[in-house]
Amino acid sequence: MTVQDHDITTATDTAKLPQPMQPPLKQATYKAHTTDFVVNELLPLEFTGEGEHLWLHIQKSGMNTAYLAKLLSEWAEIPLRDVGFSGLKDRHALTTQWFSLRIPKKQLPDSEFAPVDISANESVTILEQQWHNKKLNRGTHRANQFIITLRDIEFADIDNSFSNPEQLLSTKQAVEQHLTTISQSGVPNYFGPQRFGRSGNNIREALSLFARPVPEARPPSNKGKRKRVPREQNTMELSAARSLIFNKILAVRVGDGSWNTGLAGEVFNLDGSGSIFASDEIDDTLQGRLEAGDIHPTAVLWGTANDKVSGQAAAMETDIVAQSPLLTQLATGLEQRNIKAQRRALRLPIEALSWQWQDIEGGQILVLNFTLTTGSFATSVLASLVQELSTSSSSIS
Structure with missing residues (x-):
């Protein structure tokens, strides 16, 4: 089946990815000013x-x-x-x-x-x-601190007139309760919209790449050594392809509630590290560690040798890809280029989350302060909080 252009646009619209709870804010604007989005690299x-x-x-x-x-x-x-x-x-x-x-x-x-x-x-x-005495290498920093200002706030499912102080208090309390909950339970670890480019153009580039012949193996440099396939240079396209497959698997697992509880045959990630381990069944010990946030379920960053996952978890990943012509093309392209499978946590813990309300003319703004591990997206936190998140027309873009 041919993948249509609108299929790509729809598939890469991260605003439509499901959330475990309804976001308490109907609308908010971020990046209205440069100082509304502050990122500090944490490199002890x-x-x-x-x-x-x-x-x-x-x-x-x-x-x-x-x-x-x-x-x-x-x-x-x-x-x-x-x-x-x-x-x-x-x-x-x-x-x-x-x-x-x-x-x-x-x-x-x-x-x-x-x-x-x-x-x-x-x-x-x-x-x-x-x-x-050493060079700074990629991926060295542990985490990033974010200070994000949300403006033009509209609360969900209420008349946002600000004329009733008791009503305003109740909406603020709903937001604060939501923030308290996600600070304890985390949020789905989706890749953000910047991974896919404008209207999903990085996925279009990936499909174009996969339509071209696979680079041939280089001749052996020494007798008896295996031929080497040249290292793929199109990292943006390959990363976008893997990220879209991951997001779709995570979306299904958010829908069935297994994104933070695990499945039989699951591969788990040890919190705060790159360590993973597999388990055929979810016993009481694993369940306790999941609830404590010590470990997190994972999904595949698609590629070859995805042999650690098994059982129900493996079947779900395979079925989700097989049911989508777009995901099937992306998965096939990754495999043909011998990209090795990796695992990524489905749950994103939020460290040191705090917030502050500020009164301004015409409404209120909400300032969030939190820390995320390297490789995660602040937009995943914002998406759990805001139904319609936009940048201001006055923002730098």
């Missing part, structure tokens, strides 16, 4: 104070991480490969993160880093610098 590390790697703690806005890395390499007159960073940070936000620069013999440029070829909407400030 003891610096050696020696070595040839200069680590810079930088605050930026209006600029993506890769472009800033390029500016740093040009300033230090070093190859771009000698600039390290742990993760990509949102361009349309106020963010802080670390970069490392390999400076041979510690010979710094004569002038301080102060890029001039940037627009009025872009800013870069160095907050701190340290010498260290």
Whole structure:
């Protein structure tokens, strides 16, 4: 069956993914201003104070991480490969993160880093610098702190006139109860809309990639060694394909309530780590660990050698893909390129969640402060809270 363009647009609309509970806010706006979306990289590390790697703690806005890395390499007159960073940070936000620069013999440029070829909407400030004996590698940081301001709030299922103080209090209490609940139970660990591009264009690119011949294996460099398949360079498309399959599996499991309770044959993730283990049955011990948040059920990031999952959990993943022509094409493309299967937790714990209401002219705003582990999306937390989440027409986009 041919996959239609509207099928992709619909499948990648993360706003329509199911939630375990009805969000208590009908509508809210975020990113109305750069400071409405703050991301701080949490990278606990003891610096050696020696070595040839200069680590810079930088605050930026209006600029993506890769472009800033390029500016740093040009300033230090070093190859771009000698600039390290742990993760990509949102361009349309106020963010802080670390970069490392390999400076041979510690010979710094004569002038301080102060890029001039940037627009009025872009800013870069160095907050701190340290010498260290190692380069900063991707995925080093443990978590990100988010400070998000929601504006233009409309509460769900009530007359949002603000004319009745008792009614306003009840709606605020409903929101606060919801926040208290998700701080204890977590939220579905969906990939956010940015993973799929505008209207799902990254999935269209993935399908286009999979329609092309698979790269041929390279000839062996030494006699007796196996041929090597060249490393796939289209990481954005491959990641989008795996993410869409994962989201659809998670959506089904949110629907049947197994996203945080587990299934027979489940593969579990140990909270706060990359460790996983499989279990044929859910016994009382595992159930207790699930309820305590010590472990989380997982779903596949599709690829070959998905042999850890079994039983009911494996059958569900296979059936969900088989029933969708779009997912089947994506899964086949991933397998043909020998992408290895991985596992991702279905449940996203929220650390240190707090909130504050602020009165403004015409209504109220809600400021959320929380921490998420690396690789998760703040939009998953917002989607659990807000039915219709939008960016302001005045936001930078």
